[in-house]
Amino acid sequence: MLSRCLRSISRIPGNLIPITLSHYIPKPQNSIPCHRITASLTSVSVLTCKRPNTVPFQVRSVATIADPAARFDEMVIGPQRKYYFLGGKGGVGKTSCAASLAVKFADHGHPTIVISTDPAHSLSDSFAQDLAGGDLVPIEGLNSPLFALEINPEKAKEDFRTASQKNGGSAVKDFMNNMGLGMLADQFGDLKLGELLDTPPPGLDEAIAISKVMQFVESPQYSMFSRIVFDTAPTGHTLRLLSLPDFLDASIGKIMKFKQKLASAASAFKSVLGKAAEQQDVPDKLQQLRERMTKVRDLFRDSNSTEFVIVTIPSVMAINESSRLHASLRKECVPVHRLIVNQILPPSVSCCKFCTTKRKDQMRAIDMIRNDPELANLRIIEADLVDLEIRGVPALKFMGDIVWR
Numbered sequence: 001m002l003s004r005c006l007r008s009i010s011r012i013p014g015n016l017i018p019i020t021l022s023h024y025i026p027k028p029q030n031s032i033p034c035h036r037i038t039a040s041l042t043s044v045s046v047l048t049c050k051r052p053n054t055v056p057f058q059v060r061s062v063a064t065i066a067d068p069a070a071r072f073d074e075m076v077i078g079p080q081r082k083y084y085f086l087g088g089k090g091g092v093g094k095t096s097c098a099a100s101l102a103v104k105f106a107d108h109g110h111p112t113i114v115i116s117t118d119p120a121h122s123l124s125d126s127f128a129q130d131l132a133g134g135d136l137v138p139i140e141g142l143n144s145p146l147f148a149l150e151i152n153p154e155k156a157k158e159d160f161r162t163a164s165q166k167n168g169g170s171a172v173k174d175f176m177n178n179m180g181l182g183m184l185a186d187q188f189g190d191l192k193l194g195e196l197l198d199t200p201p202p203g204l205d206e207a208i209a210i211s212k213v214m215q216f217v218e219s220p221q222y223s224m225f226s227r228i229v230f231d232t233a234p235t236g237h238t239l240r241l242l243s244l245p246d247f248l249d250a251s252i253g254k255i256m257k258f259k260q261k262l263a264s265a266a267s268a269f270k271s272v273l274g275k276a277a278e279q280q281d282v283p284d285k286l287q288q289l290r291e292r293m294t295k296v297r298d299l300f301r302d303s304n305s306t307e308f309v310i311v312t313i314p315s316v317m318a319i320n321e322s323s324r325l326h327a328s329l330r331k332e333c334v335p336v337h338r339l340i341v342n343q344i345l346p347p348s349v350s351c352c353k354f355c356t357t358k359r360k361d362q363m364r365a366i367d368m369i370r371n372d373p374e375l376a377n378l379r380i381i382e383a384d385l386v387d388l389e390i391r392g393v394p395a396l397k398f399m400g401d402i403v404w405r
């Protein structure tokens with residue numbers, strides 16, 4: 001019985017969430033009334049259900065019991081700030097989903113910011129407003145404030161390059177040469193200063209963009225915003241973005257250690273010559289950048305405040321990429337609870353051969369999700385392909401009602 005099922009679930013330590021059993025039962029079992037089903041929790045992610053006098057079946061798409069947010073109502077609960085990252089393959093609908101989520105949050109009373117870190121921005125198109133000016137732009141027509149912004153990664157990269165050249169690159173080398181310590185540079189060859197500072201690795205632009213956003217949203221002026229939604233770049237970029245804070249933290253740490261060593265060497269050298277030791281500037285900007293990187297890294301992994309939502313479409317290529325994305329996110333300990341399968345063709349009422357064939361392909365692809373060990377345990381949100389262009393607040397509200405239920 002359902003009550004027995006719920007009792008057995010509630011005995012699992014740490015389980016606090018109410019479970020609506022029917023919600024987790026995939027088609028065609030959906031039509032079976034709940035009271036005719038017995039169920040017990042066999043693991044945190046698999047619910048075994050049994051109809052009277054039948055063999056048990058497993059509901060693989062059940063959300064994990066640790067999942068605190070299985071539906072939109074739970075995303076909206078709580079005044080504390082939450083961050084949502086939307087990512088996936090190019091063109092699957094990340095921007096539309098991110099923008100519609102931000103609109104829905106704002107319509108449900110959350111002052112919200114939506115930020116695009118995708119170098120190929122489409123947030124401006126989505127809102128039908130110019131958001132590329134570098135400042136937050138207000139979006140009208142909602143119950144609570146909503147602001148949107150497209151980050152300019154090239155500008156951010158240039159800022160970083162200037163700062164690091166002053167603090168860690170040429171400034172360090174000049175200093176060494178001036179002190180006659182140029183030969184020490186060889187011993188620090190593994191730092192690859194030139195590589196890090198003069199030719200930033202791919203993805204650095206996004207990491208900087210996000211660290212700038214952190215700085216932006218940390219300001220007390222913006223503390224009122226309780227939901228921050230990120231429209232991220234396609235998968236490859238995003239994966240580099242997730243691993244970069246660690247890389248940068250370590251690299252900046254090395255540079256700072258190196259500078260400290262250099263400062264002590266210089267000071268010893270000067271005292272030998274009888275000159276007063278100069279006080280070295282603390283590498284403030286590097287330290288600030290490092291602190292921000294640490295914050296970004298921690299933010300990505302904090303399941304209380306952050307969720308990464310994967311967006312995909314029902315095609316073999318997109319689903320395979322989503323599976324790889326989820327595996328990488330899991331490896332990086334980034335919390336993921338749901339997968340949006342966007343642009344599903346509704347059943348055709350006409351005898352359009354193209355539509356029928358396409359839909360069959362899509363249904364096969366959706367079955368792949370149910371059998372994919374990486375994706376099957378996520379909550380799957382199916383969103384139809386709609387026959388209007390998703391552009392402007394009213395269209396985004398419409399999209400939000402389809403996706404964020």
Ligand SMILES: Nc1ncnc2c1ncn2[C@@H]1O[C@H](COP(=O)(O)OP(=O)(O)OP(=O)(O)O)[C@@H](O)[C@H]1O
Nearest residue numbers: 090091092093094095096122343384385386389390
């Ligand atoms: N469910 C849907 N029904 C109809 N059109 C959709 C749907 N979802 C997205 N679109 C349309 O598909 C196009 C691509 O969507 P969107 O820009 O949101 O994708 P994206 O993943 O952010 O793309 P990119 O990777 O290029 O930034 C847009 O024209 C958008 O309006």
